[in-house]
Amino acid sequence: MLEANHIVYKYEDGTKALNDVTVKVNDNEIVALLGKNGAGKSTLFLHFNGIFKPDKGEVLVEGKPIKYNNKGLLNVRSKVGVVFQNPDDQLFAPTVQEDVAFGPLNLGLSQEEVENRVKESLKKVGMSGFERKPPHHLSGGQKKRVAIAGVLAMKPKIMVLDEPTSGLDPKGASLVLKLLYKLNSEGISIIISTHDVDLVPLYANRLYVIKEGQIIKEGTPSEVFSDVKTIRDANLRLPRIAHLAEILEKEDSIDFEGEYPLTISQARNQFLEKLDL
């Protein structure tokens, strides 16, 4: 569905932000890219819809390399929707309605189709009724949802979200994640960047860990978080529940056999079994 193969990218000042990065999002997957500040997550994501062109390597959408001409980029942007880390970088029209309409208008769709898409997208993100508001009058969580609506209005097959829960309170974060989960169940493949290790096991099918512009681990949440050394090496921490299991293993000799629980339900099952209750 979406592939970045051996991407190398250097900024103009000489910072080598990506050094041979290969990641893949399969059909209908939710993939998370985990990495500390400055690891290269945003730089990689800006390659996914052709905003950045790699110095080396290539990005493929539905098996075809991105073409960096106007037609090619329009084609990619109708398939791959990128939601930036900071919604203020994305929302610039005077009203929510105009903002969400911007992408579909650029696709050359009829006024009627554009209006339908705006209505449908705002409904999906729970922002109907905000059409006339200026985006800068919205809260952080509302801005994120309008930014997502703007991408949804393009009817993408793949959504790329840079830290979709950062800066949101727990309820706001949970609303956004539930929305992404729903969109995924409707057939959209998703890749998210984050350092929120507690939420990741709840939604991601597969994880990549990036450090200093290189992928240092790939696998299911359980495979990745069982590799405690790599997680710490990437300057990340274990999910709280796994950390509790790690302490119980060290201090109370409870053997989790290399597979720490990551969610409350996994913990319940494993604790009941290990503690023989």
Ligand SMILES: Nc1ncnc2c1ncn2[C@@H]1O[C@H](COP(=O)(O)OP(=O)(O)OP(=O)(O)O)[C@@H](O)[C@H]1O
């Ligand atoms: N415009 C730029 N010019 C020069 N260097 C940059 C630029 N933007 C980012 N970098 C550098 O590239 C590297 C990767 O940055 P990037 O923003 O991709 O990291 P990130 O993983 O998204 O971090 P964060 O979690 O803080 O958003 C960092 O060393 C950063 O300082």
